[in-house]
Amino acid sequence: MANKITAxxxxxxxxxxxxxxxxxxxxxxxxxxxxxxxxxQPLQTPVLELAETLMGKYGPDAQKLIYEAGHAGGKEQLxxxxxxxxxxxxxxxxxxxxxxxxxxxxxxxxxxxxxPSKGRYRExxxxxxxxxxxxxxxxxxxxxxxxxxxxxxxxxxxxxTILNNRKILTGLGQYAGVPDELLGGLYxxxxxxxxxxxxxxxxxxxxxxxxxxxxDRLLGLLxxxxxxxxxxxxxxxxxxxxxxxxxxxxxxxxxxxxxxEVMGVSTGVIAVDFSMVRGLGYYTGPIFETVVxxxxxxxxxxxxxxxxxxxMFSKQSLPMTGTSLGIERIVDVMTELEMLPPSVGKxxxxxxxxxFEEGTRDVSLGVAAELRQAGLNTxxxxxxxxxxxxxxxxxxxxxxxxxxxxxxxxxxxxxxxVKNMGTEEQVTLAREALxxxxxxxxx
Numbered sequence: 001m002a003n004k005i006t007a008x009x010x011x012x013x014x015x016x017x018x019x020x021x022x023x024x025x026x027x028x029x030x031x032x033x034x035x036x037x038x039x040x041q042p043l044q045t046p047v048l049e050l051a052e053t054l055m056g057k058y059g060p061d062a063q064k065l066i067y068e069a070g071h072a073g074g075k076e077q078l079x080x081x082x083x084x085x086x087x088x089x090x091x092x093x094x095x096x097x098x099x100x101x102x103x104x105x106x107x108x109x110x111x112x113x114x115x116p117s118k119g120r121y122r123e124x125x126x127x128x129x130x131x132x133x134x135x136x137x138x139x140x141x142x143x144x145x146x147x148x149x150x151x152x153x154x155x156x157x158x159x160x161t162i163l164n165n166r167k168i169l170t171g172l173g174q175y176a177g178v179p180d181e182l183l184g185g186l187y188x189x190x191x192x193x194x195x196x197x198x199x200x201x202x203x204x205x206x207x208x209x210x211x212x213x214x215x216d217r218l219l220g221l222l223x224x225x226x227x228x229x230x231x232x233x234x235x236x237x238x239x240x241x242x243x244x245x246x247x248x249x250x251x252x253x254x255x256x257x258x259x260x261e262v263m264g265v266s267t268g269v270i271a272v273d274f275s276m277v278r279g280l281g282y283y284t285g286p287i288f289e290t291v292v293x294x295x296x297x298x299x300x301x302x303x304x305x306x307x308x309x310x311x312m313f314s315k316q317s318l319p320m321t322g323t324s325l326g327i328e329r330i331v332d333v334m335t336e337l338e339m340l341p342p343s344v345g346k347x348x349x350x351x352x353x354x355x356f357e358e359g360t361r362d363v364s365l366g367v368a369a370e371l372r373q374a375g376l377n378t379x380x381x382x383x384x385x386x387x388x389x390x391x392x393x394x395x396x397x398x399x400x401x402x403x404x405x406x407x408x409x410x411x412x413x414x415x416x417x418v419k420n421m422g423t424e425e426q427v428t429l430a431r432e433a434l435x436x437x438x439x440x441x442x443x
Contacts, residue, residue: 012114012122019346023331024125026344027154028107031127031325034150035105038142040129043104045087051077057086057312059281065112080111084128085282085322086309092132092320093313100133100318107327118297121328130322132310137252140286140305140321141259147290147301147323148265154330155339158293161269161301163229164276165253166283168236171246172221172274175239176205176214186210191277193222222275229257229272236274252286282306288323292333300329346399351378351438353404354391363411367404367431374435395421402438 009015016024032042054066067080081087084106092098107127114120129146131139144161151159169187178186189204196204198219205215221239233250240246253272260270278287287304303323311317334340353368355361364380371378381391388405395403405417410428418434419426420441429437 010122012116012120014121014123018348020331022346022348023335023340023344024327026340027327027330027334028127030153031107031150031327032105034146034153035129038103038129038146040103040105043088043091043106044108045081045084045091045106047081047109048078049081049087049090051079053090053313054079054082054086057282057309058082065114067111067113082112083110083324084108084126085130085306085324088128088130088132088322089309089320090313092310092318096314098132101139102132103130104132105129118332120298125327127325127327128322130320132320133318134321135307135319137256137286137305138259139319140252140288141256141263143303143321143323144256144270144288145260145263145265147288147325148269150325151290154334155341156292156333159269159290159300160271160293161288161290162271162273162276163253163256163286163288164272164274164278165249165286166278166304167245167249167252167285168240168274169249169277171236171240171243171249172218174243175246176210176218178208178210187277190218190222190275193275198223229267229270230254232272232274249285256286278302278304282309284308286321295333295336297329297333300326300333302326345401348377349379349398349400350376350442351402351404352391352395352398352400353378353380354388354406355381355383356388356405356407358385360406360408360411363406364404367406367416367434370431371404371435371438376435376438392419392421402441404434 048069051068055063058066062082066082069078069080070076088104088106092102105128107125109123109125111123114122116122129143131143144163148161169190172190173180173186176186185208186205189201189208192204193201201222202212202215202219205218206212210218217239221236233254236250237247257270257272261267276287276289278289283304284307285305288301289299289303290301291299301323303321305319305321307319308317310320351371353364353371355364368378368380381394392403401421403419403421405419405426407417410416414431415428416431416434417426417428418437427437
């Protein structure tokens with residue numbers, strides 16, 4: 001006899017059991033409803049892309065996380081998709097006649113060779129929404145408004161959506177006198193502000209040969225953000241006025257804030273923070289991410305404007321902006337904070353039709369069909385030899401709300417007994433009234 005294989009999954013991968021999938025479906029449904037309410041259309045792209053499509057688009061650190069794929073005799077170099085944004089740019093480059101603006105969303109898994117940790121997996125779902133062909137930051141503001149609406153509808157209260165602009169970061173680099181080839185080190189130091197504090201960032205800046213007085217002025221600008229949004233942008237314009245790109249970035253954020261106010265987005269959840277650095281190299285303008293205060297799990301949304309990415313796949317580039325929701329982190333936070341509504345149960349089954357004995361099975365099957373036709377998710381208990389008590393226990397374990405009991409006496413009179421498994425209430429009534437009674441209990 002061959003050795004048995006230990007049943008397990010690779011690190012960073014997970015099986016999602018029905019209970020977990022129901023939670024995800026609830027979250028997906030809310031996200032999809034909001035996406036479509038803003039006019040975003042569904043889209044799907046392949047799991048595998050040509051390696052040349054993905055390589056060189058994310059920066060050297062991220063590129064190391066891309067899974068290469070292939071098969072014996074395969075002539076194409078393939079890779080598992082790292083995100084949903086680069087495939088979108090490839091798609092737009094392929095289909096040159098798409099109506100503009102093109103607004104799409106996609107909900108699908110992506111793969112990264114990450115080191116697994118809390119909220120960080122090697123296979124995970126992303127929920128993306130992107131607008132192609134709009135240069136105005138109105139498109140960026142709409143994305144942010146949509147994100148806020150999603151989190152409000154999911155029940156999040158203690159969260160912030162943070163705004164910055166890559167143009168401001170470029171201006172900060174020019175202000176600090178950092179050569180373009182060393183800007184990555186500056187941004188990485190700034191991005192650590194929350195973890196290592198102002199003193200730690202100052203030490204790193206000085207270690208990167210930025211003069212102490214320049215480091216202090218930089219940190220002063222960083223400290224000014226995160227409070228009064230317009231005041232922080234005014235400070236940037238005042239201090240970096242000679243750097244045109246920084247002023248342009250600050251002006252774009254001012255326009256975004258004005259649009260968000262008109263859209264009815266609460267100013268209390270929006271924070272301009274110049275220390276927020278999105279890691280991907282393709283961002284060109286406004287960038288944004290959403291973080292929750294508790295639990296400390298990192299950002300649950302990230303995105304921004306990337307006007308030059310399409311130029312890698314087409315002779316003519318188009319402005320593009322979008323965001324990606326980290327569904328795994330969202331689900332983890334909602335589960336940990338017990339934010340899921342009671343309607344998100346453990347099963348899709350609403351009604352269990354019991355089988356009193358082998359001779360009554362056909363009647364049970366008929367009643368189940370009638371209930372399905374009435375719009376109720378219904379299953380029949382298969383093990384007809386099991387006693388009624390065991391069948392009702394099965395309904396309780398599965399969190400099935402209602403059970404139908406069909407004994408010989410009820411069948412002879414054209415009736416059935418239906419039990420509310422939550423309240424223990426039960427009534428006997430005509431078969432044709434079963435669905436109405438269950439809907440009445442359901443409210």
